[in-house]
Each structure stands twice: as C-alpha cells, then as structure tokens.
Amino acid sequence: MEKIVILGAGIAGISAAYHLKKAGISSVIYEQDDDYGGLCRSFQIAGFTFDTFAHISFDPDTVEWLENTTEYYVHAPEALNFDNGRWLRHPVQNNLIDLPVEERIGLIKGFIERKSAQGVCNYARWLESTYGDAFAHTYPFRYTRKYWTVEPEKLETRWVKGRMYEPSLEEVLRGAMSSQTQGVHYSREARYPKHGGFQNFLAFMAKECDIVYQKKVCRIDSLEKKVFFQDGSNTAYDCLISTLPINEVCTFLSDVPPEVMQAADRLDHTSGVMVSLGFNRPKVSPALWYYIYDEDIWPARIYSPDWKSPNNVPEGCSAIQAEIYFSKYKPLMRSPDAILENVIEQLLKLKLFSRDDIIVKDVRMRKYANIMFTPAIYSDRETVHAFLRDRNIQYAGRFGEWDYLWAGQSLLSGKRAAEQMTRRKGN
Numbered sequence: 316m317e318k319i320v321i322l323g324a325g326i327a328g329i330s331a332a333y334h335l336k337k338a339g340i341s342s343v344i345y346e347q348d349d350d351y352g353g354l355c356r357s358f359q360i361a362g363f364t365f366d367t368f369a370h371i372s373f374d375p376d377t378v379e380w381l382e383n384t385t386e387y388y389v390h391a392p393e394a395l396n397f398d399n400g401r402w403l404r405h406p407v408q409n410n411l412i413d414l415p416v417e418e419r420i421g422l423i424k425g426f427i428e429r430k431s432a433q434g435v436c437n438y439a440r441w442l443e444s445t446y447g448d449a450f451a452h453t454y455p456f457r458y459t460r461k462y463w464t465v466e467p468e469k470l471e472t473r474w475v476k477g478r479m480y481e482p483s484l485e486e487v488l489r490g491a492m493s494s495q496t497q498g499v500h501y502s503r504e505a506r507y508p509k510h511g512g513f514q515n516f517l518a519f520m521a522k523e524c525d526i527v528y529q530k531k532v533c534r535i536d537s538l539e540k541k542v543f544f545q546d547g548s549n550t551a552y553d554c555l556i557s558t559l560p561i562n563e564v565c566t567f568l569s570d571v572p573p574e575v576m577q578a579a580d581r582l583d584h585t586s587g588v589m590v591s592l593g594f595n596r597p598k599v600s601p602a603l604w605y606y607i608y609d610e611d612i613w614p615a616r617i618y619s620p621d622w623k624s625p626n627n628v629p630e631g632c633s634a635i636q637a638e639i640y641f642s643k644y645k646p647l648m649r650s651p652d653a654i655l656e657n658v659i660e661q662l663l664k665l666k667l668f669s670r671d672d673i674i675v676k677d678v679r680m681r682k683y684a685n686i687m688f689t690p691a692i693y694s695d696r697e698t699v700h701a702f703l704r705d706r707n708i709q710y711a712g713r714f715g716e717w718d719y720l721w722a723g724q725s726l727l728s729g730k731r732a733a734e735q736m737t738r739r740k741g742n
C-alpha cells in the first residue's frame with residue numbers, strides 16, 4: 316500500500332488527513348509540536364484558556380461542519396480602537412462622531428478631496444485615495460507599521476478587497492453626526508467553541524488522524540522519497556503533502572536552482588508574540604477585541620478570552636491576550652521576559668487593570684504569522700510552487716499556498732489537497 320505523508324498538524328494538514336480517510340485512504344501526519352492545531356492551537360494555564368492569537372470563526376463555508384461537531388457561541392463581530400487615551404468604535408472611518416469636532420472636520424475634508432483609487436496598486440496610495448490623506452496617515456498608516464511591520468509603501472493591494480471597509484461619503488457623514496451606525500464587519504457573526512478554546516473546532520477531524528508528534532522536518536530527499544527529522548529518524552513516502560512554509564521547504568531540499576532559492580528568500584512574512592494575562596476579577600476588557608494605534612505601545616491588537624467563552628477563565632476572573640508583530644524589517648530584539656514586562660507596563664496605559672489584578676502571565680512566539688504582500692509575492696510564489704510541483708510535493712494551507720487564508724480557508728485548502736491525491740490514485 317502506498318504511504319501518504321503529510322507534514323504539519325495545523326488545520327490544513329489535519330483536514331487533508333481527515334478527507335483522505337473519508338475517501339478510504341490512510342495517511343500519517345508528522346508534526347514538530349506536541350499537540351495538533353498549529354496557529355489554531357489553544358493552551359491552558361491555571362484554569363485559563365488562551366488561543367494562538369485572536370482566533371474566532373468568521374467563515375460561512377465551514378459553519379455547517381463546525382455546527383455539527385462542536386457546541387459554540389455566536390458573537391456580533393464588534394471591535395473597538397484605542398488611540399492616545401481614547402476609545403473609538405470600529406471602524407473609525409464610520410464612527411467619526413467619537414472624535415472632537417475639529418478633528419472630524421479635517422478628516423471629512425480629506426475624504427471629500429480624495430483622488431480615485433481606480434488602478435492604484437500601492438497600499439499607501441490606496442489608503443490615501445480610499446480614505447483621504449488625513450485619515451490614512453492618522454489611522455491605517457500607523458496600524459500598518461504595527462501589524463505589517465513595514466511602511467504601507469512597501470505593500471501592494473490585491474489582498475485588500477473585502478478586508479478593509481470602504482465607506483461612501485454618506486456613511487462617513489452619517490457616522491460623523493450620529494452614533495447609530497450600522498456594523499460593517501465583513502462577517503455578520505463570529506463563532507467560538509463553548510469549551511476547549513478555538514482548537515476544539517478541529518477536534519472532530521484530529522481524532523480521525525494518525526499524528527506523530529515532536530518530529531521536526533529538517534531535510535527532504537525528493538528523489539529517494541524520504542523525509543528526515545531533527546531527532547535523526549526518517550520516513551519513506553510515496554506521496555507527500557506539505558503544509559510547512561514553502562520558503563523553508565526549499566531549504567530542506569537539495570539541488571534547488573538559484574532563481575528558486577532567491578524567490579523563496581524574498582517571500583516575506585511577519586512573526587508574532589502573544590502576551591497572555593489572567594486577572595483575578597471579571598470583565599477587564601471593554602470589547603471582544605480591540606486595535607491599538609499608539610506606536611509606543613507594542614501590541615497591535617488585543618482579544619478577550621472571557622468574551623469569547625466564559626469557560627475560558629475561572630469563575631470571577633477575566634483575561635486578555637496582546638499580539639505584537641515583528642519581522643526582519645522590524646526586529647524585536649528582547650528576551651521573552653523583557654517583552655512580557657515591557658508590554659505589561661505599556662498596557663497599564665489603557666487603564667483596564669492594575670498590576671495587582673494579574674494572576675497569570677505568559678509569553679510565547681510564533682515564527683510565521685502573516686504573509687507579507689509585497690509587489691513581488693505573486694511571481695516569487697509561483698516560481699517556488701512550480702518547483703515544488705516539479706518535485707512532486709503537494710502544498711496546502713496558509714504557508715503552503717503562501718496566502719492570507721483564514722482558518723476555514725486553510726481547512727478547505729487541505730481538503731483540496733486530499734481530493735487531488737484521491738483523484739490521482741483513481742479512487
């Protein structure tokens with residue numbers, strides 16, 4: 316019987332194995348961590364449950380499966396913004412009434428005078444032509460530096476569609492004169508498991524999978540069809556699906572043409588640090604999640620585990636997790652302890668908690684967070700993908716497809732990889 320090997324037990328790898336099994340085909344997943352989930356993994360500390368970054372489900376394509384498998388809460392996707400001591404409703408461009416009159420006038424003037432965004436490919440110019448210069452430079456430019464870790468000039472715009480709200484003049488004016496604005500989040504609802512954190516959405520698939528943990532891939536011999544692990548062991552395969560970052564997969568292979576290696580090197584991404592705090596009192600947070608614009612406060616975004624599910628915290632407690640992004644363009648050269656202490660000090664400025672409220676503190680890092688959409692991404696990604704196809708390595712998931720995929724889309728990416736393999740095997 317042919318051996319199918321899947322690399323990575325994130326939602327894409329698990330989905331691939333699950334869908335292969337549904338088609339009657341067995342496979343083995345190799346994962347570097349000691350649990351499944353990847354970016355969808357949750358972790359427990361002293362009765363608190365935290366996720367790996369904000370995770371909540373927005374994706375209508377996967378809701379049917381999730382409904383059938385896991386009990387969940389439904390939330391309105393309502394967020395807040397924090398800027399210079401002020402709380403503003405989200406998105407700011409639709410809620411200018413929260414600002415003083417003079418600021419409102421400046422932002423509306425800029426909006427009216429904006430140029431057309433038609434044909435604009437640079438993200439900085441797109442922000443200016445969509446929101447006006449004043450708004451663009453006051454809000455999204457600053458947030459871009461924190462979330463994407465680069466100046467908006469460095470990014471292109473194909474990823475933007477549907478992710479950034481583009482208001483009409485009427486909406487801007489209405490939001491500047493009334494606080495009765497409609498929610499405009501790209502999804503009408505957000506879903507989250509009642510128990511076990513976001514990871515629990517994956518449990519129904521994971522229990523069908525054969526996963527070997529603590530196996531960090533360090534080399535792939537695509538001629539001999541063998542995967543080698545850092546612990547010195549190896550496994551043979553007949554068919555290989557990889558959900559690992561494609562730039563790293565290139566470094567695992569031999570005889571990679573220089574132009575492929577150069578393209579892989581140019582594929583930029585951000586990394587992320589999570590600072591998780593548990594408090595000995597309820598409802599510290601004012602919202603399910605919020606964005607922070609102040610550049611002297613490192614976290615770009617905070618979410619509230621107890622808003623997602625009350626079961627994420629012990630009785631009478633609450634929690635937050637702050638996300639800090641960095642990259643080769645904006646390194647974060649501090650020890651984990653120094654990051655933790657700096658971030659706690661910075662978050663005190665939000666006046667949500669005092670040091671005495673903190674009963675749990677934790678810091679952890681993920682090397683791969685978001686794909687960075689620089690102008691060269693599309694041709695470089697295709698160069699690497701073509702090379703992997705040539706080596707008979709099927710790729711899937713956020714870092715296999717090297718795309719801005721939500722969890723549900725990564726699940727579907729793993730499903731597609733399984734279907735392709737099933738078709739190839741003639742099942």
Ligand SMILES: Cc1cc2nc3c(=O)[nH]c(=O)nc-3n(C[C@H](O)[C@H](O)[C@H](O)COP(=O)(O)OP(=O)(O)OC[C@H]3O[C@@H](n4cnc5c(N)ncnc54)[C@H](O)[C@@H]3O)c2cc1C
Binds near residue numbers: 325348352530712
């Ligand atoms: C900050 C942030 C917030 C997000 N919020 C949401 C949200 O609210 N809602 C939503 O739907 N989606 C969200 N997403 C997107 C979602 O996390 C991803 O689409 C999805 O988790 C990607 O799954 P994956 O399996 O493709 O990749 P991963 O989760 O990265 O899985 C890859 C797996 O491969 C393993 N691996 C890597 N290298 C090796 C190696 N050398 N050897 C062995 N194993 C290896 C990893 O440990 C990991 O388990 C968010 C992402 C980020 C970064």
